[in-house]
Amino acid sequence: SLRCGIVGLPNVGKSTLFNALSDAGADAANFPFCTIDPNVGVVPVPDERLDNLHEIVGSKEKIPTSVEFVDIAGLVKGASEGKGKGNAFLSHIREVDLIVHVVRCFQDENVIHVEGDVDPQRDIHIIEDELILKDLESVEKRLESLKKAAKSGDKEDVRKLEIVQGLKEHLEVGNAARTYEVSEEERQAYRELFLLSEKPVLYACNVSEDDLDSGNDWVDEVREIAAEFEDEVVTFCAKIESEIAELPEDEKQLFLEELGISSAGLDRLIQAAYEELGLITYFTSGPKESRAWTVRKGSTAPEAAGVIHSDFERGFIRAETVSYETYKELGSEKAVKDAGEMRQEGKDYIVQDGDVMLFRFNV
Numbered sequence: 001s002l003r004c005g006i007v008g009l010p011n012v013g014k015s016t017l018f019n020a021l022s023d024a025g026a027d028a029a030n031f032p033f034c035t036i037d038p039n040v041g042v043v044p045v046p047d048e049r050l051d052n053l054h055e056i057v058g059s060k061e062k063i064p065t066s067v068e069f070v071d072i073a074g075l076v077k078g079a080s081e082g083k084g085k086g087n088a089f090l091s092h093i094r095e096v097d098l099i100v101h102v103v104r105c106f107q108d109e110n111v112i113h114v115e116g117d118v119d120p121q122r123d124i125h126i127i128e129d130e131l132i133l134k135d136l137e138s139v140e141k142r143l144e145s146l147k148k149a150a151k152s153g154d155k156e157d158v159r160k161l162e163i164v165q166g167l168k169e170h171l172e173v174g175n176a177a178r179t180y181e182v183s184e185e186e187r188q189a190y191r192e193l194f195l196l197s198e199k200p201v202l203y204a205c206n207v208s209e210d211d212l213d214s215g216n217d218w219v220d221e222v223r224e225i226a227a228e229f230e231d232e233v234v235t236f237c238a239k240i241e242s243e244i245a246e247l248p249e250d251e252k253q254l255f256l257e258e259l260g261i262s263s264a265g266l267d268r269l270i271q272a273a274y275e276e277l278g279l280i281t282y283f284t285s286g287p288k289e290s291r292a293w294t295v296r297k298g299s300t301a302p303e304a305a306g307v308i309h310s311d312f313e314r315g316f317i318r319a320e321t322v323s324y325e326t327y328k329e330l331g332s333e334k335a336v337k338d339a340g341e342m343r344q345e346g347k348d349y350i351v352q353d354g355d356v357m358l359f360r361f362n363v
C-alpha cells in the first residue's frame with residue numbers, strides 16, 4: 001500500500017500524530033491489517049462513498065483502502081553527516097512514496113523547541129537541507145562515473161553528464177531535486193539514484209487548538225514555502241487528534257461539533273496524501289463485501305483488476321461499470337441495469353475515481 005514517512009524536527013508533534021493515526025487504524029472494525037511494527041501504522045482511508053455503498057447494498061463487510069504511516073524520528077541538523085540516527089533515518093525516507101513533514105506552528109512554553117523558538121521557515125530548511133546534502137553525495141558519486149564514461153565521447157553519456165551536472169548545480173544552491181525541471185526522458189539519467197528531495201512532500205502544520213480554523217502567520221509562512229516547492233499543506237492540532245482518537249466512534253462527531261471543526265485533521269491529512277500522489281479509488285460491492293481499492297490515476301480497467309488479483313488482469317474480458325453517483329441515485333444494481341446505466345467497459349477503459357466495478361474474466 002501507499003507509504004508515508006512522517007518527518008520533522010524533534011518536539012514538533014510527530015509521535016503525537018503517529019499515535020493518533022495508529023489509534024485511528026486500531027479502531028476500524030473488519031480492517032484486514034494491523035500494526036506491523038511499533039513505527040509503522042496502517043490507517044484506513046475514510047470515504048463516505050464506501051460507507052454509503054455498504055449501506056445501499058447491505059454487504060456483510062466493509063473494507064476501506066489503506067495508507068501506511070512510518071514514524072521516522074531522529075532527524076536533526078547534521079543527519080546527512082551521520083549525526084543523530086543520521087543515515088539510518090535517511091535510508092528510511094528512501095522507502096516512502098510521500099514525505100509528511102510535520103512543522104511546529106504552535107507556541108507552548110512547556111514544550112522546548114530544539115532550535116530555540118518557533119520558526120517554520122528555518123525548521124523546514126533544516127530538514128530540506130539535510131535531504132539535499134544527502135542527495136548531493138549520491139549525485140557526486142554518479143558524476144564521477146559519468147565523467148569516466150563520457151571520456152569516450154559517447155553522445156548518450158555526454159548528454160547524461162550534462163543533465164546530472166545541471167542537477168548538481170541546482171542542489172548546491174539549496175533547491176530540492178523535485179523542482180529540477182527536466183523531461184521524463186532526461187530524468188532517466190539519475191532516476192535510479194532515488195533521490196530524497198525528489199519525493200513529494202505534504203507539510204502538516206501542527207497548530208494550537210485556537211488556530212485550527214483561522215490558521216496563523218506561521219501557517220502562512222509554510223504555505224509560501226510549499227508554493228515555491230509546489231507541495232501541499234494541511235493544518236491539524238496533534239493534541240486534539242490524540243484526544244479524538246481515544247473517543248468511541250459515536251462520540252467523535254459530537255466532539256468535533258463542540259470544537260466547531262468540520263472534519264478531523266487526520267481525515268484531511270490522509271485524503272491530501274492520497275491526492276498528492278495522484279491516486280484514485282474504485283469500488284467493488286456485493287452481498288459479501290463492499291470494498292475500496294486504490295489505483296493510480298490513468299490506470300486501465302485490466303490494471304485496476306490486477307490490484308485485486310493478477311488472474312483478473314491476465315484473464316480480463318470486460319468490466320461492468322457504473323459511477324458511484326449513478327449507483328447512489330438509482331439505489332440498487334438492478335435499478336442501474338434496468339435503466340441501461342451499466343456500462344460494459346473493455347481493456348482500454350481508463351478507470352475513473354468512484355467507479356463501481358465488476359470484473360468478468362477467464363481463468
Ligand code: GDP
Nearest residue numbers: 010011012013014015016106108111237238239
Ligand atoms: P516529536 O518529538 O516530534 O515526536 O514530538 P511529540 O509528539 O513527542 O511532542 C512533543 C511535545 O509536544 C509533547 O510534550 C507533546 O505533548 C507536545 N505537543 C504535541 N503536539 C502538540 C500540540 O498540538 N499543542 C501543544 N501545546 N503541545 C503539543
